[in-house]
Amino acid sequence: MVAPPPEWVSLLDEHEDELVRVRLLWRTGSSKYRPVVPITADFESLESASDRAWEALELNDTHFNWLRTEGESPSERQGRLEGAASRLWSFSRRFARALDQRCDFQLRGYGNDDEVLFESGARFNPNTNPVRSEGDDEARAASPHTPPPGPTAGAVPPAWSRASLEEEERRIHGLKDELIKRLTEERNRTDEDFRNLSQQSPTLITHAGEILKEAIRKVSMKMRQLRVGFSVPLRDSRGYRWSCSRAG
Known part of the structure; x- marks a missing residue:
């Protein structure tokens, strides 16, 4: 000593x-x-x-x-x-x-x-x-x-x-490793959320497109029905009555 x-x-x-x-x-x-x-x-x-x-x-x-x-x-x-x-x-x-x-x-x-x-x-x-x-x-x-x-x-x-100094150094490195671990976990969670959103986006877009097509189809059908159902009663010179439907 x-x-x-x-x-x-x-x-x-x-x-x-x-x-x-x-x-x-x-x-x-x-x-x-x-x-x-x-x-x-x-x-x-x-x-x-x-x-x-x-x-x-x-x-x-x-x-x-x-x-x-x-x-x-x-x-x-x-x-x-x-x-x-x-x-x-x-x-x-x-x-x-x-x-x-x-x-x-x-x-x-x-x-x-x-x-x-x-x-x-x-x-x-x-x-x-x-x-x-x-x-x-x-x-x-x-x-x-x-x-x-x-x-x-x-x-x-x-x-x-050197025990006390080495112990303090190990503690500091431990805190650094824990911080890196947490940051890595946060990054991985963010990446996973982004991947899930990316995977769901095509499905959402496709579903929205189908809804839009169905809406357009129904509107077109209503328009055709309106055009077919619209008629004017007429009489010819012989007195016969007939309808003139407006067609597209």
Whole structure:
């Protein structure tokens, strides 16, 4: 396991009795510290996004409630504190390597009423050894800070590797596949409706033509009947009566 910054272990030890939750933050250059988000996030868009946008993507393993263990020996407690700090630092190193740039990481501890108990930063450059970040205070108990609404509850982070990042990437791909599936289903339904309409159109046209022909036939028949039935009674010079029907 990678050795964490010694100060991280010391601060966890010093403030554990009043520690409520722990958070890992990061930054590059002189920008402000931000929550740790999936490596697949759109960092260019997030650069100008609000704090809430960052917090909505924050990884659970980097912001969690701190749970104490009762009845452990001093050596067991020390091992637990070192293990928690090591997992956070190991994750920090992998995150910086994935971004392929120098990053500053800050371990921040909160007490009751979201009081900031401590802040400790460490820098990691994928091509060099880590050094202490400049400008970080060792402790800032009275520092005003508004934490995200409803922090993620959890125990001391489990063993990591790239599991959390890979899981988030799989989730995003799953959402993309589901969207493609739905769009495909909608397209297929539209194609099916169009085919059904195309198949029915000749039948409808033929039926309409037959109705029109029948109507024309009936009108023609009525016209013939009218022409045949129309006659004028006449008498010839001999007095015979006969009819003259108008024929077409």
